[in-house]
Amino acid sequence: MKRAKYYCILLVLILQWCYSSATCPQIATRKDWDGLRPVHVSYLPRPVALVIIQHTVTPTCKTDAECAERVRNIQSYHMESLNYWDIGPSFLIGGNGKVYEGPGWLHVGAHTYGYNSKSIGISFIGNFNNDEPTSKALDAAKALIKCGVENGHLASNYHVVGHRQLIATESPGRKLYNEIRRWSDWLDDVTSIKN
Structure with missing residues (x-):
């Protein structure tokens, strides 16, 4: 009986791990995109309850090589x-549907003045005044956010806002x-979170 209970618990843990891992998109690490190490890091208190969506205002990218080059250039x-410690956004997303690691879940980014130490910044690579975001990129962002909640980086009651709702920008x-x-x-009405 004890052995059966042990195997049941083990099976539940394995299934939880598989389910959790299945929703996380593949994230291209700093090593994958040949990024520089940050000059300094500051740790982000987690979980955070705010995700800020922005764009890079650069040409879009559709291939792994193009997107990695864009991320390197932005960094x-x-x-x-700009004398930042690192690339600003927590994560970047290419038109190829890949997520690129910036400061990530653990470190404070430099994406939205006044909000960096209490949010995750996700920047889509491109100028979305002109371009339509690809379905691959949108799906990757949703999967990344879900992964953040499941792994305790984002609060379960988090909100998504556009960069323009918090500062004067078209982003x-x-x-x-x-x-x-x-x-x-x-989150349509940002008065409760606005600095």
């Missing part, structure tokens, strides 16, 4: 021209903004 600009671009406004976790 170089952020670190060399995440009109077409991407129209998309994310239909998400179930969308």
Whole structure:
């Protein structure tokens, strides 16, 4: 009887692990995209309850090589021209549907002044005033957010907002903004969270 109970518990743990892992998208690590190490890190208190969607205002990318190059270029600009410690967004998402690691779940990013230490910033690669986000990119963002909740990085009652709702910017671009406004976790009225 004890052995059967042990195997049942083991099976439940395995199934939980498989379910949790299945929803997490593949994340291209800093090593995968040949990123520089950050100059300094500050740890993000978790779980956070806010996800800020933005865009990079760069050309889009559709292949792994193109997207990795865009991420490297963004990191170089952020670190060399803006003197950031690292690339700003927590994660970036390419038109190829791949997620690229920035500061990630654990470290404070530099994506939205006044909100960096209490949010995750997800930046879609492209200019979404002009371009439509790909379904692969949108699905990757949703899977990343779900993964964040399941792994305790995001609070279960988190909200998604557009960059433009918090600061004076066009980001995440009109077409991407129209998309994310239909998400179930969308927060329309940001007065309760606005600095």
